Amino acid sequence: MIEIERKYKVKNTNFLNALSHSFKIAQGYLNTHPERTVRIRTRDDKAYITIKGKSNEKGTSRLEWEKEINPEEAQQLLMLCEDFIIEKTRYIVPYRGHTFEIDVFSGLNEGLIIAEIELSHEDEIFEKPEWLGEEVTGDVKYYNAYLSNHPYNNWN
Numbered sequence: 001m002i003e004i005e006r007k008y009k010v011k012n013t014n015f016l017n018a019l020s021h022s023f024k025i026a027q028g029y030l031n032t033h034p035e036r037t038v039r040i041r042t043r044d045d046k047a048y049i050t051i052k053g054k055s056n057e058k059g060t061s062r063l064e065w066e067k068e069i070n071p072e073e074a075q076q077l078l079m080l081c082e083d084f085i086i087e088k089t090r091y092i093v094p095y096r097g098h099t100f101e102i103d104v105f106s107g108l109n110e111g112l113i114i115a116e117i118e119l120s121h122e123d124e125i126f127e128k129p130e131w132l133g134e135e136v137t138g139d140v141k142y143y144n145a146y147l148s149n150h151p152y153n154n155w156n
Contacts, residue, residue: 003052003064004122007142009133010113015102018129020092025103028081032145039145040069040077043090047074059138060122083149084108096127108151114142 027041039050046068053063069077078085086109091102098117105112115132136142141150 001064002061004061004119004124005116006060006119006135006137007139008115008117008135008137009142010102010115010131011133012131013113014131015091015093015100015115015129018093018095019102020094020099022089022091025088025090026078026085027144027148028078028085029083029145029148030077030081032082032149037145040074040081042071042074042078045071047071049074049077055138057138058122060119081148084151086144086148093129095129098126100129100132105147105152108153109147110153112147112152 023044025041025043027039029037029039031038035054037050037052039052041048041050047070048066049069050064050066052065055062084107086105087107088103088105088109091104093100093102100115100117102113102115105114114136117126119126140146141155
């Protein structure tokens with residue numbers, strides 16, 4: 001499956017006024033090679049293994065394969081992951097026909113808030129809420145795989 005998404009910094013927490021629901025996520029990377037990443041993620045009482053390919057030139061689309069796995073096995077796999085585990089709360093915010101997924105990071109990435117929107121095609125037009133900031137689509141620094149090796153709190 002091809003994932004098409006755009007990524008933005010978030011200017012403020014006004015999105016909390018419109019959220020549908022939220023959940024905690026822990027994720028680690030078994031592999032963060034530039035051509036592919038292999039991620040283990042837990043979310044509530046479920047767990048997943050995800051493989052993502054290299055992004056296209058714009059950074060908007062890439063191959064993504066995901067499969068649900070046993071949560072106990074996921075915990076064992078998280079212990080094998082590179083560097084450290086990313087912790088975040090994901091907020092689901094519907095906005096004018098689209099859904100934004102907003103990640104508020106904690107731990108070593110505390111202070112970083114990123115919004116993603118999945119699109120049906122790369123040039124899809126959507127209305128941007130006032131809390132949406134600078135677009136960072138394609139900027140590798142804001143990929144979770146990068147953040148797992150170069151935490152936000154260590155940036156200058």
